[in-house]
Amino acid sequence: xxxxxxxxxxxxxxxYFFKKKINLMDPEKILFLGVLLLALGLLLIIYSIINLGExxxxxxxxxxxxxxxxxxxxxxxxxxxxxxxxxxxxxxFLIFLKSF
Numbered sequence: 692x693x694x695x696x697x698x699x700x701x702x703x704x705x706x707y708f709f710k711k712k713i714n715l716m717d718p719e720k721i722l723f724l725g726v727l728l729l730a731l732g733l734l735l736i737i738y739s740i741i742n743l744g745e746x747x748x749x750x751x752x753x754x755x756x757x758x759x760x761x762x763x764x765x766x767x768x769x770x771x772x773x774x775x776x777x778x779x780x781x782x783x784f785l786i787f788l789k790s791f
Contacts (some may be wrong), residue, residue, distance in 0.1 A: 753777045 739748075751764030753773040760777055762770045 755781070 749764070749766040749769050751762060751766060751769040751773045753760065753762035753770070753776075755761070755777070760774055760781075762774045762777075764770045764773075
């Protein structure tokens with residue numbers, strides 16, 4: 692079954708819009724997003740030091756070593772939450788990558 696001309700043109704327009712105009716795999720955009728996230732994290736740290744003063748801080752660091760996720764921190768619940776979140780985001784990335 693073939694699509695009508697307007698439907699086919701609309702589908703091609705969407706294809707070109709997502710493939711050419713918004714290319715999320717562009718290295719410059721990924722670098723910009725990384726720098727932006729680092730700056731945001733630094734601003735949050737500075738804000739918390741200035742406004743919250745002394746207190747007990749919870750932290751967790753999560754990453755991947757090949758396909759194996761790892762994490763450590765001083766709060767077990769936070770580490771588990773971040774491990775689950777990182778695995779979900781990684782799977783979403785794989786699904787997103789396969790769609791293009």
